[in-house]
Structure formats: C-alpha cells, structure tokens
Amino acid sequence: MVLKVDSEPSEETKPILSNDTSDNYKTDLKIQDAYKHITSSMRADPLRIEKPELALELFSTAVKIQNVPLAKQCIEILYNHLNKHNALLIMNHISKCKLVAANPPDPFDLEPSAPPIVENDNQMNEDWVQDLVDNLRNSCLLEIDKNADFVLRHKDILELSYGDVLTVLTRDTLQASNELLVYSAAVRWAVEECKRRTLQPQAINLKAVLRQLVYAPRYGLMSKREFLCRTVDGVKGPDRSGFLEERETERILDYIKKKRKNRAVEELPHRGSVPRKLCGERPRVYHSGMSGDSACSATSTCDKFVINFLTCWTAIFD
Template sequence: MDTSEVSAVWATDLKEFLYNVVQHLFSSYFKQTKMVVVTREPETEPMLGDSGFDETISFTNSEQNSCREQAYRDLTSIMKAAPLQINSLQTCLNLLTTAISLQDITLVKRCIEYLNKNLNNENVLIVYSFLHKCQMPTMDPNQLQPSAPPLVEDEHLKGTNWVQTLIEDLRDNCLVIIDENADHLLKQPELLQLPYKDIYDIVTRDTLRVSSERVIYNVIYSWGLEECNRMTLSKHHLPEVLRQLRYAPRYGLMKRKEFKRKMEEILEEKDWRKIKFYLEEKAKNRRVDELPNKMSRPRLLTTDLKPTTKAQINARERLTRCERCIINVLTCWTAIFD
C-alpha cells in the first residue's frame, strides 16, 4: 500500500471518528431541544475545506453556554489535529474570512502567517485591499442564535478587537512593500478601488519612495474621479471628495514646470498661489517659509527609519544579542591573556 492509499485510509478513518465524536458530544448536551444539526459530508470531501468547517452548529440556549463552548473546543481541537495545507493566496483570504466569522484565533494566525511569508509586490495590493474587510463580527442584539463561541486562547486578547491586533503587522508589511515599489504600484488600477482611509494611509507616508511627487498627484486625481463616478457626482465635486487627500502630494518638492494651473481643480485658489510662490522663491534660492501639511517636507528613505514590524524588531534584537555576546567573549579573552 503506497503513501497516497495510506493517507486516504487515514482520512476516511479520521472522518468517521470525527463524525462519531460530534454525535457523542452534542447528543448529550442538546438531545432534548435538538439544537444541533450535524450534516455528514461525502467521504471524498476534505475534513477542513477552503470555506471553513463542514459541520453546521446552531445554539439557542444561553444557559448552556459553558457546555456549548467546551463542546465546540473539543470538536475544533480534533480538527486541528489534521495538518492544514494552504496552497493559494485566494484560498487563504477566503479561509481568513471564515476564521474571523468563526472567531477562531488559531486559524486566523495561520492565515496571517501564510500571507506574511508569501507577500510580494505582485500580490501586495490584493492583500492590502482585503484587510479593510477584516472586522470583528458584530453581535446583533435581536439574534437569539449565536454562532460557535469564540476560540480566544490568548487571555490578553479577550475583550479586545483581536482581529485588528493580529492583522496590524501584516498591514505594516504591506505598506513597507508599497513604499519600496511605489512608482510601479501607484500606477496599478487596483489602487483606485481602495477606500479613502487606505489610499490616504499610503500617499501620506513619509517613507514612500516616488521618483516625483507628480506620481502622488496623479494617483489622488485619478482616485478622486473614480470616487466621483461611484458616488454619481461630477468632477466639480473633486475637492469635497478628496478632502485631506488634496494635500498629500508634497507640492514643494515639485519642479516649477510640474506644478501646473490644472492642479487648481483640487486646490483652493489661495493654496495654489501659496505653493506657486514657494516654488518661485525656492528656484531663486531665497529663504521662504515651509508649506503647511508637510507639503514641502522631503520624504525619508526606508533605511533611515527604525524597524517598524515585529519581525524586523526581533531580527534586530537577535543581532544585538549576538553582538553583545561577541563583545563579552572578546572582553574575557583580553582579560585572561592580558
């Protein structure tokens, strides 16, 4: 019997065992009220599919919450015993959605770990645009049939918005990749579909590496037109639609020929004149006051900053410990042979 046949037999036996466990666990808790519905899938289906768990569980009696939670934990702990293979980015994103809706922190961590390992400049906008959809499930006060209880294994995460806590590093890593590939990524059509906050967080970063601030202007102008179309507004409403995005380009870093009259479409007349005066005085090497809203402040290189993600911080700490160890060894060596 080869490896594939052994795996198939193992999966079948485990599926049968899981089915029996479900019957045993929930029949003792909810036999009288029939509050648990377990549907047995065909044997060819994987134990844990891309869209989540195969079993459908409904609970109605709040008095039996502790029994429900323990039963659900027992069930999912058995499911976790089988290795979970994530083979594609889209599968991982779908699975992440399911994990958040089930409030399964362990599964959410697995998905985020996969995304972090496979993040690159080709898929970063797909992942980044997905993250704003990752929200804590809201409890409807009129809903009397809650879904499975949350699996909050980390005590310090209980009672917190743990979804945002867990995806924070992933979001930071996305922004770092966007920083380093800004000229290419800011021209991609996917960027125009981002919500206001996501596009704002990108174009206002001090570490954004762009060859010209004109790139930033083109992005927000195109995004503004797209947003006007989505809101069925004319382009005359661009200033209202863009709001603070109007001041995201560092106009003071542009060349005079790059700063055109057309930019008055999104800027107020007084702002346009102030920027124009700044560029003219700067070209004459005259002293002039800085523009507000960082509009004349140079952007920083990524290498000029301290590490921002936990992975970078941990790597730096390991390097620091190694350096201290080497220094201690050399100090001892010197003291012995001095």
C-alpha cells in the same frame, strides 16, 4: 448630480464584507470546500494555501466565527506571500475584516460546520483582530513604500478606503520618484469614488471626496513645469484641477520659484514642502499621461554628470 458637503461624510463606501454574511458564508463554494478540512489540518499539519486570495477569504471566515487559530495561520500565509503585486489587496481586505469584527454577527446565524476553536478566553477580547492585523498592515505599507512607483499605478489603489489611501499617500517614507505620481493616484481614486457614490466626476465632487487627499501630493517638491502640467494620466494637472484655492496656488508657485533660486522661503502648510525619506537619489522622471509641451522632463545628462562629479569630489577630499 452635484455633491454639497457641509461636513465630512460620516461613513465610507459600504464595505464588501457586511454583518449580514450568513447566506454568503453558506453559498461560497470556495470557502466551503476549504473549510471541510480546516479542523483536521489545524490539528495535524499547517494549512497549505498558495493563493493569497483564498487565505484572505479564510481569514474573513475566521474573523466572522472568531476562530483565532485559523486566523493566525491565515495571517502567517499572507506574510509569506506578501509582495508588491498584492500588498494593496491584502491591506484593503484586512481593513474590511476589522470593520466586520467590530460588529460580529450572532454565531447562531452562521451555523458553522465545525465549532470555533478557541485557545483561551484572553484571546477573545475586542481587539484580537486588531492585534493580528497590525503587523501585517505595517508590512504591507513597507512593501508599498519601497515599490511606490509600481503600486501608485496599480489598479488596486483605486479600491482602497479613504482612510487607507490617505495613509499610503501621506507617508514620509513613500519612495515615489515624483510627486505627480502621488497626485495622479489621489485624483484617479477620487474619480472611482465618485462612481461608487453615483456622482459625476466634476471638480466640486472630486474635491468633496478627496478631502485631505488634496494635500497628499507635496507640491513644493514639484518643478514649475510639473505643477503647471495640463494633464496627468488623463486628469487635469495640479494647477488646473480647481482643488486648490487661488492663494494656495500662488503660494506654491512662489515657493517653487524661490527654491529654484536657492532663496529663503517659508515652508508650505500640510507638509507640502517636506522631502520624503527616499533611499538614495532617484531621477525625477514622469512619462505617463503627459501631453505635448506640458510633459515633465527628466534630469538632463549634464546635470547628472555634475552631481556625480561633485559627489565623487566630496568623497575623495572630505
């Protein structure tokens, strides 16, 4: 099956949380067990939850029944448990919660065991969920930035929506040690998205679901060997993928060649040659998924020595 796209798809993959949630709300034993003591906990002591997954489920419940105090407590719990292992999970979940909040279900369909607790009318404006999750989402992105190498290899990145994965991979502050990590994450996500849409992972379908993600990797920051890699993590390398037009490939290779010779060259479009704002120098090493002569090499010991020597010399005589 081949996907032909005349314009951008009008909607993303159907979110896990949908408007028809009353049955799930009543049958989800985990939420029911926790919800039995929500009212008393909120009026006496703060909720004590050690698992972020449970806090996310309770937050979803709070959004559906528009219970602001419960939602705030869940957000605080998530802040306290945020780390590189769950940043993608939290970011993905709160994005779906915002989708549900945009079209809240009829409260009479939910029949909650206790009435929603509302602090005041001003809090129940249409942006209340947005206000709660914006800072948490930003904290997730900062956690992703500083742990980019770990996060880009994590399986949870394959579950993000198109908008979220585009946000992550195009950030100037993403501290990936190599742009091939960004390329690999984008293509692996596209393969999973094709599966979700019951499409064959052929080049034409992958390019269609990638859309602007084709330009998320900053190809101008790669070496020639990296750009011409045959395979990366089981997928074809940038030059062999078929995602880029021939003229784009030629321009990228020309940029890489001139950059290596320290010659003046016009910057690539789509910020393809703009360095990301890394915190300190990091070695350009990539090991996973490379084959034979296409493997991308690390910086040589001699190069490292020269760089360190020049850095010390500048520091002493500046």
